[in-house]
Amino acid sequence: xxxxxxxxxxTVGIDIGGTNIRASVVDAAGEVLDTVQYPTPxxxxxxxxALDRAVRExxxxxxxxxxxxxxAGFISQDRTTVRFAPHLPWRDAPVAKRLTDRLGLPVLLExxxxxxxxxxxxxxxxxxxxxxxxxxxxxxxxxxxxxxxTLYRGTYGVAPELGHLQIVPGGRDCGCGKRGCWERYCxxxxxxxxxIELLATETAPSALARELVADPGAVTGxxxxxxxxxxxxxxxxxxxxxxxWLGLGLAFVGxxxxxxxxxxxxxxxxxxPLFLDEAREEYAAAVTGHGHRPLARIRTTQLGEAAGMIxxxxxxxxxxxxxxxxxxxxxxxxxxxxKGLGTFT
Numbered sequence: 001x002x003x004x005x006x007x008x009x010x011t012v013g014i015d016i017g018g019t020n021i022r023a024s025v026v027d028a029a030g031e032v033l034d035t036v037q038y039p040t041p042x043x044x045x046x047x048x049x050a051l052d053r054a055v056r057e058x059x060x061x062x063x064x065x066x067x068x069x070x071x072a073g074f075i076s077q078d079r080t081t082v083r084f085a086p087h088l089p090w091r092d093a094p095v096a097k098r099l100t101d102r103l104g105l106p107v108l109l110e111x112x113x114x115x116x117x118x119x120x121x122x123x124x125x126x127x128x129x130x131x132x133x134x135x136x137x138x139x140x141x142x143x144x145x146x147x148x149x150t151l152y153r154g155t156y157g158v159a160p161e162l163g164h165l166q167i168v169p170g171g172r173d174c175g176c177g178k179r180g181c182w183e184r185y186c187x188x189x190x191x192x193x194x195x196i197e198l199l200a201t202e203t204a205p206s207a208l209a210r211e212l213v214a215d216p217g218a219v220t221g222x223x224x225x226x227x228x229x230x231x232x233x234x235x236x237x238x239x240x241x242x243x244x245w246l247g248l249g250l251a252f253v254g255x256x257x258x259x260x261x262x263x264x265x266x267x268x269x270x271x272x273p274l275f276l277d278e279a280r281e282e283y284a285a286a287v288t289g290h291g292h293r294p295l296a297r298i299r300t301t302q303l304g305e306a307a308g309m310i311x312x313x314x315x316x317x318x319x320x321x322x323x324x325x326x327x328x329x330x331x332x333x334x335x336x337x338x339k340g341l342g343t344f345t
Contacts, residue, residue, distance in 0.1 A: 009065035009320055012055055013313030015112065015305075016040065016047075016071050018087035023054040024306065025062050026313035030123035032306055034058055044089040052102050066320045067099065067107045068312030070115035072142065077157040079109045086175070106323070108316045112136075112308045113265075114151050116301075117144035119311030120263050124302035129261040133253055133296075135162065136266035137246075141183035145257065163187075165252055167245070182252075185245040188221030188268050195224055195238045204233035225271040243275035247282020254287040254296060265301040272300045 008028035015022045018040060025034040036057050041047045055067055073085025080097060082090040099107040110118075117134040120126040126134070129146065136142035141163030145152040153159055163183035164176050171180025172193065184190055195208065196216055202209050208227040212219050212234075227235035250262060264272060280298055284290055303310055 009317060010062050011066045011068060011313040011316045011320065012058055012064055013068050013070065013115070013309035013311065013316070014051060014054065015115075015308040015312070016051075016069060016088065018072070021047075021050055021054055022309060023051075023058060024309040024313065025058050025064070026310050026317075028317065030119065030303075030310050030314065032310065034061060035309075040088075042089060044093060047089060048095070048098055048102070051099060055103055055105070064105060066316040067103065067105050068115070068314070068316030069095070069099075069107065069109045070112040070308035070312040071095075071109055072112045074158045075109050075111050077153065079157075082109065083158075106316070106320065108312075108319050110312055110315050111142075111144070111153075111157075113142035113144040114153070115309075115311030115315065116142075116265055116303075116307035117146055117263070117311065118151060118315055119303050119307040119309075120265070120301060121146055121149075122314055123310065124307065125263045125299045126261060129259075131257065131259045132261045132263065133162075133257055133259045134263045134265055135250070135253070137187055137264065137268040138266040139189050140187050142266070162249070162253060165249065167249060167252065182245070182249045186242060186249055190245075191221035191224045191238055191242060191268075192216075192219050194241050195219060195234060198234060198237050198241070202234045202237070206232050206234040208232045208234045221268065225268075225274060228271075228274050239271075239274045240278060243278035244282050246275060246279040247284075248286050250279065250283040250296075250298070251286035251288075254283065259296045260294075262296050262298045263301060264298065265304075265307060267305075269300045270304075276300065 010025055010027060013024055013026050020037055021040050022037045024032045026032055036054050038050050038054055041050050071082055071085055074083040076083060082093050082095050096107045096109055113134060113136050126132045130148055132146040134144040143160050143162035145160050164181045166178055166180045167182050168180030172184040173179055174181040174184050195212060199209055199212050224235050224238050228239045284295055301307060
């Protein structure tokens with residue numbers, strides 16, 4: 001699977017979700033050439049075996065040079081260890097070394113939101129941005145921050161946890177242990193809870209309301225978005241509430257970071273026509289100094305669900321080139337000059 005070529009290397013980006021592992025071969029232009037997918041196992045041993053299997057299946061069809069993993073969890077500053085991942089079995093696990101030993105390929109880890117941000121910056125919606133915030137809205141909220149073209153991870157590699165900004169003191173319980181976190185009002189999971197709360201005051205005929213009465217647990221965020229597309233009155237109210245909380249949260253983000261660009265990613269972003277214009281208006285009205293300051297542009301992801309894989313592969317490629325330059329054997333691939341991209345151990 002190893003072997004440096006005269007052209008730009010092919011790398012694998014793997015997005016490790018709580019449900020599925022998706023692994024893609026990505027070229028130097030950010031194009032996905034091949035993809036495999038497996039269910040995510042629940043033990044560390046089985047998970048690492050599944051990652052091994054995914055890479056080897058792709059290696060049967062391509063000559064590969066490195067692997068990047070996008071992980072929803074806390075990654076060590078040197079990007080070799082998973083400190084904690086709420087939906088994965090790793091705890092203070094030296095995953096990069098274990099997989100390198102198994103595969104004979106260099107492996108780099110990255111937080112999944114950072115990987116998505118890097119992909120959007122290099123090839124997608126964040127291209128040309130300087131200070132950019134990515135907000136990935138799915139089951140919860142993931143976030144990434146790019147400052148002057150550099151991914152910002154904080155002192156210990158875990159920043160920024162924007163989903164756990166407390167925007168409603170004493171509000172809804174959050175799995176992090178706090179109450180009123182942003183993601184409890186602005187996520188796919190939050191849509192269903194908002195629908196249940198608004199049900200008691202809905203007077204117009206609503207198919208969604210009938211479904212909630214029959215089986216509240218069966219109504220998902222996707223179902224609510226679909227109902228809003230069909231102008232269901234309860235679903236429309238839910239999406240308006242979501243837009244309000246998104247805009248207010250982005251005003252917090254604007255006050256703290258003053259970005260020139262915000263990219264909305266994650267599964268909920270596919271329903272952006274239902275909420276994005278209203279969220280922009282709420283953000284513009286709520287940000288400090290509104291009316292007297294430039295506002296960040298707010299865009300949706302250009303690369304969609306592939307962003308994490310593409311970004312992880314591109315970060316692995318940059319680390320590969322850094323190592324090659326140190327050895328005086330550069331691959332010739334033009335590396336973006338971002339600081340702290342990471343190197344292989």
